[in-house]
Amino acid sequence: MSADLEARIPGFLRGVRLQRDRVRDQWIVQAPERAFIVDTIAASILQRVDGDATLAAIIDALATAYDAPRDVIARDVIDMVEDLTARQVLVCKS
Amino acid sequence: MTIPFPMSLLAELTHRCPLQCPYCSNPLALENVRNELPTDVWMRVLNEAADLGVLQAHFSGGEPMARKDLPELVRGAAKAGLYVNLITSGILLDEASFIPLVDAGVDHVQLSFQDVTPEGADLIGGMKNAQGRKLEAARVIVAQGVPLTLNFVVHRLNVERIPQMFDLAGELGARRVEIAHTQYYGWGLKNRATLLPTRAQLEQSEKDVASARARFGREMAIDFVTPDYYADEPKPCMGGWGQRFINISPSGRVLPCHAAETIPGVSFPTVLKDSLESIWTKSDLFNRFRGVDWMPAPCRTCDRREEDWGGCRCQALALLGDASATDPVCRRSPDRGLIDAAIAESADAPLIYRRMSNHKS
Numbered sequence A: 001m002s003a004d005l006e007a008r009i010p011g012f013l014r015g016v017r018l019q020r021d022r023v024r025d026q027w028i029v030q031a032p033e034r035a036f037i038v039d040t041i042a043a044s045i046l047q048r049v050d051g052d053a054t055l056a057a058i059i060d061a062l063a064t065a066y067d068a069p070r071d072v073i074a075r076d077v078i079d080m081v082e083d084l085t086a087r088q089v090l091v092c093k094s
Numbered sequence B: 001m002t003i004p005f006p007m008s009l010l011a012e013l014t015h016r017c018p019l020q021c022p023y024c025s026n027p028l029a030l031e032n033v034r035n036e037l038p039t040d041v042w043m044r045v046l047n048e049a050a051d052l053g054v055l056q057a058h059f060s061g062g063e064p065m066a067r068k069d070l071p072e073l074v075r076g077a078a079k080a081g082l083y084v085n086l087i088t089s090g091i092l093l094d095e096a097s098f099i100p101l102v103d104a105g106v107d108h109v110q111l112s113f114q115d116v117t118p119e120g121a122d123l124i125g126g127m128k129n130a131q132g133r134k135l136e137a138a139r140v141i142v143a144q145g146v147p148l149t150l151n152f153v154v155h156r157l158n159v160e161r162i163p164q165m166f167d168l169a170g171e172l173g174a175r176r177v178e179i180a181h182t183q184y185y186g187w188g189l190k191n192r193a194t195l196l197p198t199r200a201q202l203e204q205s206e207k208d209v210a211s212a213r214a215r216f217g218r219e220m221a222i223d224f225v226t227p228d229y230y231a232d233e234p235k236p237c238m239g240g241w242g243q244r245f246i247n248i249s250p251s252g253r254v255l256p257c258h259a260a261e262t263i264p265g266v267s268f269p270t271v272l273k274d275s276l277e278s279i280w281t282k283s284d285l286f287n288r289f290r291g292v293d294w295m296p297a298p299c300r301t302c303d304r305r306e307e308d309w310g311g312c313r314c315q316a317l318a319l320l321g322d323a324s325a326t327d328p329v330c331r332r333s334p335d336r337g338l339i340d341a342a343i344a345e346s347a348d349a350p351l352i353y354r355r356m357s358n359h360k361s
């Protein structure tokens, strides 16, 4: 189940992107008619979304970068990607 | 008072437009093409806007595609890191004119429709066969993969067709739909008696939007702007005066909202003289109604004062002759009777179209 989930490849929907807001010193997602702030955890996940990397690869990279247990990171990443998919920020292909 | 960073820039590039909608948000005194800002000034302004904290640039008009330098401006805005939204009637949009905009980095298009039926669309736009061109424009945009919002301004003559508006949006593959009841300033105010919906129509429109939300779920984002005449409290004007929005007119006047040009007794700041930063933070116009210190009673002590900011300044001006009065839509305003009278007065009259010749100053 989890292996299936992790084989998916997230990408940004056309017209949506992550961007550094240098004036307010924060990360934001820009989308049609809205822009919203994302916290540093979400930003660190979204920075690794490039339309090529699988969720598994993103989770591995974050577990290494933050020296954190992989299963904890995996849960966070999968939850967040699901939330952002529902909010029309990301799309997943398998 | 701390001054917030602005979020959005509405760049009204031109007042030229092939259509003449009788509720157009442009001022009654339309700007002549001779006074439009040149490309290099817009480029400077776009960079200043990004430096000031603006995140999204909305290219609008009139019809922004009437400007030959639009691809260059889009490229400049995208390079400055701005999210680029094109607000268009679609009349001038085909593959040949749109692909350069896509290459330049346009992020999203908001395409306006005046109605779903060709007859209704011609009546409002004041142009024959506009609908076919708009449908073609929508197809071109979707074929290029650019996210599309359909915008419908609704009023007494078309509000019953909201369900078909959603059908059309679904067929065309729009990701967002805006159903916006007409706002009654400027041209809309001139045509208010003909355009103002009845209360029954308003209630039906709320039901129609709710059932579209249930039908499309997360597949389509839906934005619904209700007519404030039937509300008890005004709408928050642009998130508050000088809080989030900057509007720049075709000749370079910098305004807190698109109707602010009508306010008497102020000198309008212009990008030809000052930087956007100094206008945003220091100008009399932007500071005049910023925050709550300027407010009259009953707003001054009202618990909604930081939610709606006393409503629309331009509506107060248009209806009461005083931009610093409480918006008369508010039930707590002593002038609410004017709005109720307008609701009672609605009647079918010929439309007054948005054209230079229909405004005598």
Ligand code: SF4
Pocket: B017, B018, B019, B020, B021, B023, B024, B025, B026, B061, B062, B063, B089, B112, B354
């Ligand atoms: S509302 Fe109509 S007349 Fe006004 S700018 Fe838009 S398309 Fe043109």
Ligand code: SF4
Pocket: B233, B234, B298, B299, B300, B302, B303, B304, B305, B306, B308, B309, B310, B311, B326, B327, B330, B331, B332, B333
């Ligand atoms: S009194 Fe003023 S602040 Fe209160 S609801 Fe009315 S307009 Fe808004």
